Amino acid sequence: MQAKPYTIEKSRACLTRSNELMVRGCQGHKRSHAMLEMGYPVFTQRADGARFWDVDGNEYLDFLLGFGPILLGYNDPAINTALGKQITEGTVFSTAHPKELEIARTLIDRIPVAEMVGFLIGGSAVTSAAIRLARAYTGREKVIRCGYHGWHSWTRPGEPGVPAGITELTLDFPYGDLNALEDRFREHDNQVACVIMESVLDDGPPEGFLQGVVDMAHRYGALAVFDEIKVGFRVAIGGGSEYYDVTPDLATYGKACCNGFPGGFVAGRREILGSEKCQAVWLAATFHCDLPSLVALEVVVNELERRDGIAYQWEIGNRLIEGVNKACEEGGLGYKLIGTGPMPTPKIEEEDRERCIAMLQGCLARGFYLHPSHPMFLSLAHSEQDIEDTIVAVQESIADLDS
Numbered sequence: 530m531q532a533k534p535y536t537i538e539k540s541r542a543c544l545t546r547s548n549e550l551m552v553r554g555c556q557g558h559k560r561s562h563a564m565l566e567m568g569y570p571v572f573t574q575r576a577d578g579a580r581f582w583d584v585d586g587n588e589y590l591d592f593l594l595g596f597g598p599i600l601l602g603y604n605d606p607a608i609n610t611a612l613g614k615q616i617t618e619g620t621v622f623s624t625a626h627p628k629e630l631e632i633a634r635t636l637i638d639r640i641p642v643a644e645m646v647g648f649l650i651g652g653s654a655v656t657s658a659a660i661r662l663a664r665a666y667t668g669r670e671k672v673i674r675c676g677y678h679g680w681h682s683w684t685r686p687g688e689p690g691v692p693a694g695i696t697e698l699t700l701d702f703p704y705g706d707l708n709a710l711e712d713r714f715r716e717h718d719n720q721v722a723c724v725i726m727e728s729v730l731d732d733g734p735p736e737g738f739l740q741g742v743v744d745m746a747h748r749y750g751a752l753a754v755f756d757e758i759k760v761g762f763r764v765a766i767g768g769g770s771e772y773y774d775v776t777p778d779l780a781t782y783g784k785a786c787c788n789g790f791p792g793g794f795v796a797g798r799r800e801i802l803g804s805e806k807c808q809a810v811w812l813a814a815t816f817h818c819d820l821p822s823l824v825a826l827e828v829v830v831n832e833l834e835r836r837d838g839i840a841y842q843w844e845i846g847n848r849l850i851e852g853v854n855k856a857c858e859e860g861g862l863g864y865k866l867i868g869t870g871p872m873p874t875p876k877i878e879e880e881d882r883e884r885c886i887a888m889l890q891g892c893l894a895r896g897f898y899l900h901p902s903h904p905m906f907l908s909l910a911h912s913e914q915d916i917e918d919t920i921v922a923v924q925e926s927i928a929d930l931d932s
């Protein structure tokens with residue numbers, strides 16, 4: 530396939546205007562100067578299935594999928610039908626709605642760590658809820674974290690606008706390193722409420738690591754929280770904890786669970802979430818338990834099961850990783866996909882950065898949106914042919930580098 534003449538001038542103009550009108554932090558990663566400079570569009574007009582069209586009219590097969598929340602596909606008919614009906618019956622009410630109970634039951638029946646759940650809006654709210662619950666339950670304040678958990682103050686220590694008193698409560702440890710985790714526990718003995726970590730990063734957990742984290746947390750009187758917001762409903766419905774068969778105390782879900790609606794949920798053991806200490810925690814907000822998100826969540830679970838959607842993500846994701854890596858190896862290019870099938874994660878060799886970006890630009894010009902660094906995702910709307918076409922686009926874009 531030929532690279533098409535390709536311009537992102539309207540994206541550029543929108544970005545200039547947005548800087549005058551909007552606080553950049555609110556969606557900084559989506560309207561990013563750095564991405565624009567690499568030739569990526571930063572304003573989208575519409576999306577359908579596995580594709581989106583930017584404001585310049587360019588069409589792309591999307592492997593970023595809104596940074597993960599699209600799982601069935603954009604404009605999914607099953608979601609649209611269910612939501613169309615719900616909208617006529619109401620979306621947010623003055624009291625609770627029985628659908629909450631149905632969906633809670635559905636999740637508890639399917640996700641091993643979920644003996645109880647709580648519905649919130651947005652992944653950051655869900656991880657913050659888990660932290661507050663862990664603090665309330667243990668009576669301790671410090672948190673050891675590993676990975677990205679959102680924008681709330683506890684998870685952005687040392688950043689502008691975050692008070693020093695909050696900053697000093699958050700500690701870090703590197704993924705896969707139980708010795709470093711133990712050092713943190715020893716340095717802050719009897720002060721740590723929980724370890725919160727992304728269950729799956731890069732190539733996934735080293736043997737014994739996830740269970741090691743849970744056991745160590747318990748040894749030091751803390752809770753283990755797995756943040757499943759990227760990989761829940763992808764590597765397994767329950768995320769890494771289900772896939773690797775390790776049960777933490779609490780787990781957090783968002784993104785893909787509602788196929789583009791903002792709901793998410795915290796799940797965990799009844800002994801903890803049902804305790805008086807946790808039942809006393811304030812987790813209420815006007816839009817928590819909003820019906821559009823819950824209805825979407827129900828459709829996502831049904832469709833994943835009906836269409837064997839977890840296995841499909843693994844299948845096409847593994848094929849993408851294999852095909853792209855073979856093309857890059859053969860073409861001598863320092864771009865590689867690591868990670869688990871449902872979350873191919875790009876790594877660029879720094880010394881080959883320029884050629885890698887040129888290859889990705891070649892893909893954009895052919896209509897394929899691959900990312901330089903962020904974990905990518907698959908949807909059930911990606912066909913097997915889409916994956917083969919992507920691999921060909923990578924091969925051709927590499928060939929263009931040398932021509």
Ligand SMILES: Cc1ncc(COP(=O)(O)O)c(C=O)c1O
Pocket residue numbers: 596651652653654656676677678679680727756757758759783784
């Ligand atoms: C693992 C993880 N946790 C939490 C969050 C925060 O979710 P949100 O951006 O919906 O607030 C993200 C978002 O990327 C995430 O990847």
